[in-house]
Amino acid sequence: MKGRIVGVVLAAGASRRFGARDKLAARISGRAMVQAPARALSGLGLSRRAAITRTPRQPHALRGTGTALWSVGHRRPQAASLRRAVRGARATGASHLLIVLGDMPGIGRAELRALLRHGGLHPAMATDGRSLAPPALIPRRIFGPLLRLRGDRGAGALLRRRPDLRRVPLGAGALRDVDRPEDLRPPRTG
Template sequence: MARKIMGVVLAAGASRRFGARDKLAARADGEAALVLRSAKTLRGLGLYKRAAITRSPRLPKELRGAGLDFLCIGAGRAQSASLHRAIHAAQASGASHLLIVLGDMPEVSRTHLRQLLRTPGPHPMMATSDGRLAPPALIPRRLFGAALRLTGDRGAGALLRRTPDLRRVPLPPGTLRDIDRPEDFHNAPQ
């Protein structure tokens, strides 16, 4: 059976460590906003559906024209609320898998996502780089129920790390770097 994959950018974080500005709207070296860069990585992958999970029902101007469905969880919700919203959308759409991409990981490219999606089998998958296991991640439908039981500030990684058939997809060094503070833009690997 062919996989029917829904891709989702998680972009509902509060950006508390970033200061007064919204980090997902921040630009690095004059390039597109972080969240738009992440959204663009989902294009051209043959995904069944594409969406972004946001805090606000207002369409973020950085994502206009990105071709995504927007799913709002509201402000002040725990990290697990974003995952739950993504899982519910994947279930409702009939997706066989959910591809999770974070809105604050500028080094993850479409090529990296293709590498993850080319890994054969019905297994859950997570990227690994620099000794770190992190999104992007591919969650099969059989784990949707377990993912909905996660609570608080926990993402799917807590579940996937315990899954015996997890496939680890190696990515180049520095790929899984995320942006938490303004200085992280300047601490990019060379």
């Protein structure tokens, strides 16, 4: 896909359901959880990679991933992180914004490449065949509506209503979202 694509890891959530520990620093396969989506953004030919964090200090878990930090501040609703990502992408002249969540350790380059192949003029979002979930690829023409979102709403609510949305099938393991400590356990098979 041609264009100036900015990839952003949303990593500013309060993680209330996870308890007192820093969820994004939780170890999965020997690495902090947030490192998997941050590293997946490398090698995709993106014009810029960034992470939305609560503070302007780089979290230890993101060191060495090559991501810039765009701070949103403490105790901000979900939409504030998304708006910060959109403003950052718009400021760089991006044609698209590729959104990845910091608590989805199953996301890799192959999944993100699949989204990039289905983008273009239309937004694209991942599906496991039953429901839609991040990651998502959003063209610049949708940045305005995203900037109007408020509260604890992400891009999904807006994208799901679009008739031009491209649904990109990804495996359920790739779309695993970690919200609670028990979600760190490997999924049961069989």
